[in-house]
Amino acid sequence: xxxxxxxxxxxxxxxxxxxxxxxxxxxxxxxxxxxxxxxxxxxxxxxxxxxxxxxxxxxxxxxxxxxxxxxxxxxxxxxxxxxxxxxxxxxxxxxxxxxxxxxxxxxxxxxxxxxxxxxxxxxxxxxxxxxxxxxxxxxxxxxxxxxxxxxxxxxxxx
Amino acid sequence: xxxxxxxxxxxxxxxxxxxxxxxxxxxxxxxxxxxxxxxxxxxxxxxxxxxxxxxxxxxxxxxxxxxxxxxxxxxxxxxxxxxxxxxxxxxxxxxxxxxxxxxxxxxxxxxxxxxxxxxxxxxxxxxxxxxxxxxxxxxxxxxxxxxxxxxxxxxxxxxxxxxx
Numbered sequence: 001x002x003x004x005x006x007x008x009x010x011x012x013x014x015x016x017x018x019x020x021x022x023x024x025x026x027x028x029x030x031x032x033x034x035x036x037x038x039x040x041x042x043x044x045x046x047x048x049x050x051x052x053x054x055x056x057x058x059x060x061x062x063x064x065x066x067x068x069x070x071x072x073x074x075x076x077x078x079x080x081x082x083x084x085x086x087x088x089x090x091x092x093x094x095x096x097x098x099x100x101x102x103x104x105x106x107x108x109x110x111x112x113x114x115x116x117x118x119x120x121x122x123x124x125x126x127x128x129x130x131x132x133x134x135x136x137x138x139x140x141x142x143x144x145x146x147x148x149x150x151x152x153x154x155x156x157x158x
Numbered sequence: 159x160x161x162x163x164x165x166x167x168x169x170x171x172x173x174x175x176x177x178x179x180x181x182x183x184x185x186x187x188x189x190x191x192x193x194x195x196x197x198x199x200x201x202x203x204x205x206x207x208x209x210x211x212x213x214x215x216x217x218x219x220x221x222x223x224x225x226x227x228x229x230x231x232x233x234x235x236x237x238x239x240x241x242x243x244x245x246x247x248x249x250x251x252x253x254x255x256x257x258x259x260x261x262x263x264x265x266x267x268x269x270x271x272x273x274x275x276x277x278x279x280x281x282x283x284x285x286x287x288x289x290x291x292x293x294x295x296x297x298x299x300x301x302x303x304x305x306x307x308x309x310x311x312x313x314x315x316x317x318x319x320x321x322x
Contacts, residue, residue, distance in 0.1 A: 093244075102236050102240075103240065106236060106237050106240035106241075107240075109237060110240075110241070110244075153237065156236045156237050158233055158234040158235075158236070
């Protein structure tokens with residue numbers, strides 16, 4: 001393969017990494033908003049543990065969003081932004097209040113699964129582009145989302 | 159009935175609407191693949207529901223069966239029934255005529271109840287506008303895609319769906 005073709009291929013792969021990273025950014029922002037909503041509106045028997053767990057989750061997401069956006073900038077691209085743009089890109093269904101406690105948990109499981117799918121794709125793309133820093137960031141995020149999914153699913157177990 | 163595109167939650171183009179919910183059939187198959195947690199009666203019920211979803215145009219019959227199975231199994235398989243419920247909400251709707259000769263309204267469903275009569279009542283309430291008269295109303299449950307195919311004007315129907 002000629003150097004010019006190699007360069008074009010690398011540039012294309014890097015653009016895909018950035019696009020995918022921006023989608024994880026949008027997903028994480030949307031999930032943070034959903035989790036914050038659940039934190040505010042959950043009510044009933046398990047109010048205190050769920051209220052606290054949701055708070056821990058949206059705080060983690062808030063920090064993660066900054067890291068992901070800064071990684072996009074480090075790749076010499078611009079971070080996606082604006083509530084409408086982020087919501088459209090993430091395409092997550094909004095929660096409704098009032099809802100049963102278990103519905104909040106189930107909806108957050110579905111939303112965490114969506115972030116996980118997109119982070120997995122980003123991890124693979126970053127690996128193909130030999131972008132180990134982005135790959136490392138995605139691995140860190142995947143570990144957190146998988147742990148969160150385990151906790152949320154455990155709550156729903158009969 | 160079931161969209162050919164709706165194979166998994168990974169399909170962003172799942173029709174109708176932009177359904178992100180995992181296909182109901184896929185969820186049922188996943189439950190059936192875990193014999194250690196599914197009893198004989200559970201399996202029978204799930205197979206009936208699966209058959210109904212795949213082979214029947216009878217949306218009300220599907221809803222009735224879903225409600226019955228949900229009442230019995232949801233407490234043990236909450237997440238699976240949440241996924242099926244959300245998928246049904248995105249694929250079914252109610253057509254409501256409030257009084258003879260009145261306009262047909264399309265109403266989105268929210269499956270907050272485990273009884274078809276309660277769902278019917280909620281859909282009627284959603285269709286009622288201020289000043290509207292309820293006189294021998296009629297209501298039918300339909301698959302969204304099918305209703306769009308029948309009328310061949312999905313955009314105008316989409317616009318008339320009561321938002322709630």
